[in-house]
Amino acid sequence: MLKYSEIKEELNINIDKHLNDGFAALTHFWQNHTNGVSQYFKPAAKEYLQKEILSIVEEPKQLYIPFKFDIPFPPKQNPKFKFIDLFAGIGGIRLAYQNAGGKCVFTSEWNKYAKKTYEANFGEVPYGDITEISEKNIPDHDILLAGFPCQPFSIAGVSKKNSLGRKHGFLDETQGTLFFDIARILDYKKPKAFMLENVKNLVSHDKGNTFKVIKNTLIELGYSIHYKVLDAKHLVPQHRERIIIIGFRNDIFNGEEVFEFPQLSETKNKIKDILEPLPDPKYTLSDKLWNYLQDYAAKHKAKGNGFGFGLTDLEGISRTMSARYYKDGAEILIPQENSNPRRLTPRECARLQGFPDNFIIPVSDNQAYKQFGNSVAVPLIHTVAKQLVKVLESHGE
Numbered sequence: 001m002l003k004y005s006e007i008k009e010e011l012n013i014n015i016d017k018h019l020n021d022g023f024a025a026l027t028h029f030w031q032n033h034t035n036g037v038s039q040y041f042k043p044a045a046k047e048y049l050q051k052e053i054l055s056i057v058e059e060p061k062q063l064y065i066p067f068k069f070d071i072p073f074p075p076k077q078n079p080k081f082k083f084i085d086l087f088a089g090i091g092g093i094r095l096a097y098q099n100a101g102g103k104c105v106f107t108s109e110w111n112k113y114a115k116k117t118y119e120a121n122f123g124e125v126p127y128g129d130i131t132e133i134s135e136k137n138i139p140d141h142d143i144l145l146a147g148f149p150c151q152p153f154s155i156a157g158v159s160k161k162n163s164l165g166r167k168h169g170f171l172d173e174t175q176g177t178l179f180f181d182i183a184r185i186l187d188y189k190k191p192k193a194f195m196l197e198n199v200k201n202l203v204s205h206d207k208g209n210t211f212k213v214i215k216n217t218l219i220e221l222g223y224s225i226h227y228k229v230l231d232a233k234h235l236v237p238q239h240r241e242r243i244i245i246i247g248f249r250n251d252i253f254n255g256e257e258v259f260e261f262p263q264l265s266e267t268k269n270k271i272k273d274i275l276e277p278l279p280d281p282k283y284t285l286s287d288k289l290w291n292y293l294q295d296y297a298a299k300h301k302a303k304g305n306g307f308g309f310g311l312t313d314l315e316g317i318s319r320t321m322s323a324r325y326y327k328d329g330a331e332i333l334i335p336q337e338n339s340n341p342r343r344l345t346p347r348e349c350a351r352l353q354g355f356p357d358n359f360i361i362p363v364s365d366n367q368a369y370k371q372f373g374n375s376v377a378v379p380l381i382h383t384v385a386k387q388l389v390k391v392l393e394s395h396g397e
Helices: 004-010 021-032 042-053 092-099 112-122 156-163 178-189 205-220 287-302 346-352 365-374 378-396
Strands: 081-086 102-107 143-147 193-199 223-231 241-249 333-336 339-343
Touching: 021 042, 021 102, 081 092, 081 178, 092 102, 092 143, 092 378, 112 365, 143 178, 178 193, 178 205, 193 378, 205 223, 205 241, 241 378, 287 339, 346 365
Parallel strands: 081 102, 081 143, 143 193
Antiparallel strands: 193 241, 223 241, 333 339
């Protein structure tokens, strides 16, 4: 049987030129042509293959032939459930739910570098801007998954409608935000359950208004809600607090689902356990940068501020890694004997987020730092996934 890599080679597909919705349709079709959702992708897949790729070869059969996915994380053959992966990044949430027995039937991510990493690992290019994708073009699924950006909601339009005595709903309150796209998909597709992930500060954002609107919207859409702030430090050597919001459809579960967030034990993770034995010297800070960071920290300390670099205790855990890590690595620096400290390597960043070592990093160091800084801690999401799936399975019995 042909392999995915051989298909790409035979069709002369340079992935950097195909990080678009056309190739997204084709890869989604290839991954879903036997599970009942291929009709969502087939017309666009066929058109893209013929217009953009078959000018190079003559055989249109590649649309239909089965092949083996020689990628790190191929689709599940006998999945327990179907899910969609929105604001997918590099696929941390997908990986967790695949490992819990699920099959991804649709994915969306706008950043082209993240798409490249996603394709290298899952053999599928995500669709682009979710705001441009109709909810009618998304396949049926059991669970909607989204790690969405935190944005304020404008209450001006709502206040005006109130004064005019008009009813307002989530469509008015959330319009213009990316949460609106989650809401409209939930409203139209009505999956059995969802999981949303966000920064801890979502709860207090905009004086609590943002979270209030989100909660009320999800309830209005017919879901019972469970939420909790969880810290990934119990599973990886990094302090990383995130809010997880879980919802179950009321007309299926009647609000009686027995869902519990995972009990995370106080395991002692150590950052030294994820370090590479011989990192490239290029990750060691230059004298200029190291002096600057020390001066900057001293200045802020004198003013009574807490800003500064984070020289990590190798026997302990690190600070939260952010997408700005590529700038100077200041929040997580690794001490070195007789030398300036160094930043983490991209592989160490992957490990810090719980990605296995067979996860491919096909992008530059700077892009990798941004990607892992924006990602979820995979083991944390996996523990939540197992709890959510348990509820779906017990209801199906």
